[in-house]
Amino acid sequence: MNQAHTEDLGIGQYLQVLARRWPVVAVTVVVVTALTVAYVVLAPRTATATTEVNLNVISTDPFTASRSASGLVDGTTEAQIASSYAVAVLASERLGDGTSSSELRRNVEVTPVADATVIRIAYTAPTPVAAQRGADMVAATYLEFRAEQAEQRLESMIARLEARLVSLREQLVAANARIASSREGSSTANQAVSDRDLVTIEIDSLLAQKSDLERIDTSGGAVLTPALENPVVHAPGTRMVLATGVLLGVVLGAVLAFPADRRNRRLRRGGDVAAVVDAPVLATLEGTEIVPLLEGVDRERMRAAREALLARLPDGGRVLAVLDRTATGAPDVAVGLALALAQDNRRVRLVLPDGDRDEVRDATSGLDLEQVAGGAMEVSRLVRGLEVVRAPAGGPCDADALITREVRDHVRGPGSAATVVLVVPHAAGAASRSAVQRLAQAAVVLVERGVSRSAEVRRDARALTEAGVAVLGAVAVPRGRRPQPLVPEPQPRVLEPQPLYPEDLAPSVPEGEPEDLAPSVPEGEPEDQAPPIPEGEPEGQADRPAAAEVTR
Template identity: 40%
Template sequence: MTTPVADAPSLEFGHYLSVVRRRWPVVLLGLLLGLGAAFAYVQLATRSVTATAVVRINVISTTPFDATRAASDLIDPRTEEQTAVSSTVMTNAADDLDTTRTPQQIRANTTATLVPDTTVMRISYTANNRADAEAGADAVANQYLNYRTDQADSRLDAIVTKLSDQRDVLRDDLLAANTALANAKKGSGDATQAESDRQLLNLELDSLLSQINTFQGIDTTGGTLLMGSGDNATTISPSRNTLLATGAAFGLILGVLGAFAVASLDRRLRDQYDIRKAGGGEVISELHGRLSSMPSVGDDADEIRSLRERLLAALPAEAQILAVADLTPGSTPSDVAVNLAAAFAGTGRKVNLAMPDVDPDFLAAVIKAFDLKPVNDSSGVRSYQNTLLTVIVPVSGALPLEAGEAFVARSLADPAHLPDLTLIALPPNAERSQLLAAGRLGHSLILVVAKGGTTRKRVERLAEELAAVGATVHGTVLVPRGRRLEQNVDGPVPAELEESDSPAAHRVSAAREPGRRSVHAPVTRRPTKKNRPPT
């Protein structure tokens, strides 16, 4: 009965969700800590704003409309990026901004990136506020374009000046050739030489003038400002929303880990996962009402009847012996064993319910709830019965299950007195020897565990000892912590218990002292929806 079921992974996943649900204050605390840390960092961290300007670089070429090569192929990205942060550009930008920042500080806050396979340059500038960031980005962009223009103008001026000097020399040579041709005798060798020199000089001069005109027609504009920094979105670092989201995520993770850490320190059983891990088998039934009644009503009655059907399917067809070990906190037994016995009797079966060391008030409630009549017995036990249900309790002395064991043994030996089912109900304060004997005698044993009340160690220890004597733990019935009878049954405690020397009898006088409330004192609250008797 303790073998794993097929849905173990889903059971574990449900356990994890249950842990998070139960420990939600820890999860919430972790979330708040994460948000608080992120908020504090946002308030204390230095805020920076980055603005970006976009420029288009003008490729300076003698053939600007030549489509054989892309303009981006004529640009070296690394050179242009270094040019954008050069000393001259930074110095001019510092002068343009008119601030106390040095060119080195401006360079440290500037980033230039050429968009791959294009002639577009993105120039970003970081400052403490948006206005300074936008002003810095625009200033660096403009000074970068101006620098490219100045550099192009300087190079072209040098070329044109050199070509102009060569032109002037050719003009002087052409003048000398024309003079020699005019002074030479027509048809002479000097005249022929002078004419040849004049033609060559004219050709060179035409070519030189063409080059000068070409260079003078080149566009030396460094580029165009496509988008000013004010037209682009600024980036704020650190981002408030991103930091808060990150802090919340880390806080949530911290809270979940904290929930599992706290859960690992909690030694109480709370769900099916805990019970199965402790050796209590599967949860075969769970009662949700904190107030119980005898007989059970509402949803509890349906759960008890469903439990009965599951047990009937698992127990032997004849001479069924079932032990119910109550492991709930305290000394007062729960109603599970009694109501389960009544449920079995409700099917027409004869049921014997052995109750060692029963609480006198609880016994009085059972006797009145099921209209039981006393039956004399000479075997050291006293019986109360109705048509189908017989309750067996000790007459005197503690009952370390010898009486219950003797009754079971005698019933098995005498077929004439053999009931359809024998149920041994062990109270929360039962000794270990009683539990082990009941497990050994019974065909199956059921644990009653209080959710959030029964400790894991208690179930683990009992499961190990039961396994040592060959007992089978059929499963566990889970009940709410602090579950108690909804109302007390007014009436005298059986005289047998009043006169008995058993531990249960000694509790009678304490329970009956003036001004002291019984363990099953009346409850004046209205019946709940689940436990309201049917009309």
Template identity: 35%
Template sequence: MSRVESNITTIGLDHYLRVLARQWRIVVAMTFIGVAASGAFLLITTDRITATTQVNLSVITTEPFSPQRAASGLLDKATEAAIASSYVVAQRTAAALEDGTIPSELHDAIEVSISEDGTIARVRATAPTRAVAVERADAVATAYLGYRSDEAEQRRDTIVANLTERVDALNTDLAEVNESLASTDSVPREAQAASDREQILAELTQILAERTSLRSLITTGGSVLTDAAQNPVDVAPSRKIAVATGVGGGIVLGIVFAFIRDPRGRRLRSASEIAHATGARVLARMQDPLAHPPLSRADAASLAVVRERVIANLPTANRILVIDDADDGSGTAAELVAAIAETGRRARLADPETRDLEYRDDGSVIVIACPTSDGTAALLAAIRQSDVALLVAREGTTTNVTAREVIGEVRQAGVGFLGTIVYPRIRRAHRSGASGQRAVRERRAELRVLANVF
């Protein structure tokens, strides 16, 4: 298990931050695209505005204040929701609006929800504008409550009519019994008639009480607690949510594309990226992209630091390989020779074109200049004749592949790698025109002069 765990490579947070720092343009671009997409979505999408009317449902009963049973037990949520969103209520609402609203369209735009106890209904109406949505929600609520009231009245009237018919029938029976009781001479018949009369009177009394109770029944369907104008109006799609979704989606896609793009990104854009790619420290970061002598005070100080670090790591052979990937013919190797000579040590530059490495064994420091543009074979030959090496890289020019290949070849040959000298990116002002070409020619001339001087 320990052997397996030792082969697992962990990726720290710094890796993710480095990738995002390298590919920040992709993240920003995708964020802008996400915002633009959300804006386009809002432009082409029709707003759907929903208004809500809140109503209190009345329990229609002959004992409305009876504490024996809660109102929630007398109302069925599913039934009430179905009634409120029914086509019948939609027809009533369309007729009440009198604005040409089609019942089927209104039916599709209505949504009703009932509270857990079944006594509160929320009627939601959706329309293109706020005014229409508010009007429709209130109209549907009113039509719904009216429908409940009308249905209750109709059921009450039907029952009352049936009870009235029964009362009439009982009155007829009572009249017959009274007539029989008055005309009979037989004691048994008189007793039977009296018994029938008492039963009829008892049933008649009960029915009359029921009819009286039903006639006093309150059939109000309910009342509006909060009309639509007083309730918050929902707008879909929400602009805030749409923009937030666009921004969030753009950032997520940007991060995904950044990690997809990063392994294929070859150019190293900063000294920290170069240090990460080479696995060695940056010996110095120069200020002048072309570093023409005389060097600026800052670049001279940086090169002096490189000199001291190189001298501190020099072996007995004293052969230093300067692998130049600055891509402009920069004379870093020659400048290093001059910096070493300032300390009183003998130093000379191996001609970058002839690779003349013959020297007297007098303790001289030999600086071998090898541009990466000379090819792999020349690089391998130079590495073979060197003791230590350093890389001259340029931000935005040196690639990840070049850095890794160079370092791999150096370490494979057992040559010590000291670090990297980093030059800033060359702007267009340095690259364009005859001045750029003249700078390159002057640099190469300086290399030859310095090679002869030291």
């Protein structure tokens, strides 16, 4: 591929691929949308309800200014507790609808709100009522579980403080007893006083801690918005799922369009043809009928193609191969190219393998060919210097089915023309194309827009280039070319039957004479007298004496 084409690959090229392969995109969208509709119809529908809960900060000083309330609550931990097995067991027992704790945990989703003491508890069920009831029940159970856990922790802490206070009070009584039994100012009395003061200080501290713990609010929190007040989300959501299916179909169809275009790409634009053959498009013909001789605009374009071809023809390029990749198999374009070359005062030999085909005879019918004595070659009386060889297809003993010995002799044998145009039909096999690569020095590719496949044309051009054959360009013809309709032959004129009897030859009555005027009968002859019957004639023929004369 040339550098110019590589740089041309961009958004425009991608859009052209999508435009060419729009049926792939359309079919993909239809299939994916149909599957989406089937999913919406067949998939079990569920409802999801949400309850919003505000968590209570369980602290000895919940209103401290040093930290915010959200900083005193770990939302991730609370979400894990709300969806825990312990809460699920309690909630499933309270629901009483046969939902197990494991199923309930699968249906619950807890989401903490960032930088807040709020969590959202979502519950999914087959019906909206069941979803709302489940969300509220899980929220209430979680708050109660949270309060019970806080209460248990506080009771445990207070119990430990009470036990410590009992021990300290006993120590205080013992210290007071030692003070009373000791002499004032003695070392024993002084030690007892010191112990009493220390115990008193610790007792005061423990009493203050106990007082703070007893003031803590252990309620778990409160429901901000019950599930009944929040919207219920149904799944699958019909609109969202259908929109997603259509979008997915468009994306998938666009993705599939490129490999489909690569596998079965047909050449439609001149830029595609030039990129595939890595050479310019010499001519783009417009005629939709296969005619013996190109006419009008196509004739001028073929002459322009001749000039471009001669400008690119390498030195010593005597044999020009014309590779036909059109679907019709008619060599009329190759005939037109050879004719244009001959009109440039060149001696041109057009070699047509498999020349017994009707398409070959029709394409060369307008050249007014004349047989050369003592050979299979024909010359055109239309253009001087144009020789035509219509070589028959080879048999089992020939080297090739198309490039036979006769074809090779006419291409490179003695007495060959200055320029040889060798036509390679579309049906030529690999062996025939390889033989052409050895015979030709230059080549032109014929493509049919919208029909010729890029893979085949690219393979031909690459093989020719690797064999050292210069690919001069391509000639593009429109899609769906058909033979020119035959002009019906004139039918012979049918003559009307001539009258055979005298009464049919009655003269017309002149103007001014009565219609009943009859020739007069001579005097002396009866009116009904008939001419005599010659001897040997039957009597019945006497009344029609002039029939034989009319027939003669």
